[in-house]
Amino acid sequence: MIRQGVEHTGVESGAGESTPAEGQSYPHTPIFDNGCVRIRRASTDDDAKTVRAIIDEVYVGGGWADPVTSPEYVRSLLDARTRIATATVLLAEHRGRAVGTVTATDGPPWANIARPGELEVRMLGVLPTARRGGVARALMGACEDLARSSGARRIVLSTEREMTAAQALYETLGYTRTPQRDWVINSTTLITYARQLSD
Numbered sequence: 731m732i733r734q735g736v737e738h739t740g741v742e743s744g745a746g747e748s749t750p751a752e753g754q755s756y757p758h759t760p761i762f763d764n765g766c767v768r769i770r771r772a773s774t775d776d777d778a779k780t781v782r783a784i785i786d787e788v789y790v791g792g793g794w795a796d797p798v799t800s801p802e803y804v805r806s807l808l809d810a811r812t813r814i815a816t817a818t819v820l821l822a823e824h825r826g827r828a829v830g831t832v833t834a835t836d837g838p839p840w841a842n843i844a845r846p847g848e849l850e851v852r853m854l855g856v857l858p859t860a861r862r863g864g865v866a867r868a869l870m871g872a873c874e875d876l877a878r879s880s881g882a883r884r885i886v887l888s889t890e891r892e893m894t895a896a897q898a899l900y901e902t903l904g905y906t907r908t909p910q911r912d913w914v915i916n917s918t919t920l921i922t923y924a925r926q927l928s929d
């Protein structure tokens with residue numbers, strides 16, 4: 731099981747933080763920061779609202795999820811609060827503005843295709859106004875770090891054929907297609923990718 735967010739300490743960043751328990755970190759401590767893109771684990775109710783707003787704009791606003799034809803899917807996409815409690819949800823800021831998110835998981839209830847030793851990446855999204863700035867690349871890199879630190883050897887994911895930007899991203903990052911693991915949900919074929927992690 732990958733380490734879940736931390737995040738249930740209720741500790742806010744800033745003066746007066748108490749020492750986190752072993753294996754945990756401060757809720758707002760970045761796990762990646764290159765001076766432009768900053769990534770941390772989502773943890774608080776405010777984070778859940780931010781993640782929800784990003785996912786809403788990217789997936790519902792972008793036409794990738796339809797509340798009328800797929801209400802359950804949209805509900806689960808927007809339920810960032812439950813995801814934060816049951817998986818690792820990352821939040822990316824670009825020049826101080828929250829613009830992207832991804833969920834990493836290795837088991838129920840969020841994993842669709844992960845097998846033992848694999849980390850599954852889901853619900854990657856970057857706001858249209860922040861695209862092509864390296865935010866998704868940084869989020870995927872942070873997932874890779876998470877995978878390594880949890881002992882996973884492979885990262886797996888599903889995407890839609892029409893998500894061509896995502897496919898370009900994954901192929902740029904060295905992911906390869908795993909057609910034998912493609913699957914269908916609600917008449918939509920999800921195509922799958924994997925990347926073996928080196929030591």
Ligand SMILES: CC(C)(COP(=O)(O)OP(=O)(O)OC[C@H]1O[C@@H](n2cnc3c(N)ncnc32)[C@H](O)[C@@H]1OP(=O)(O)O)[C@@H](O)C(=O)NCCC(=O)NCCS
Binds near residue numbers: 854860
């Ligand atoms: C896919 C997505 C997450 C990419 O986010 P992003 O922050 O713009 O991606 P990055 O800037 O980190 O891109 C890294 C590399 O991926 C490739 N890439 C990303 N978007 C691309 C596009 N639209 N066309 C071609 N290549 C693209 C490029 O190689 C890029 O490097 P470069 O900009 O130096 O050429 C974003 O477009 C998005 O949210 N799309 C809608 C939701 C979605 O499809 N999610 C994936 C679900 S599986």
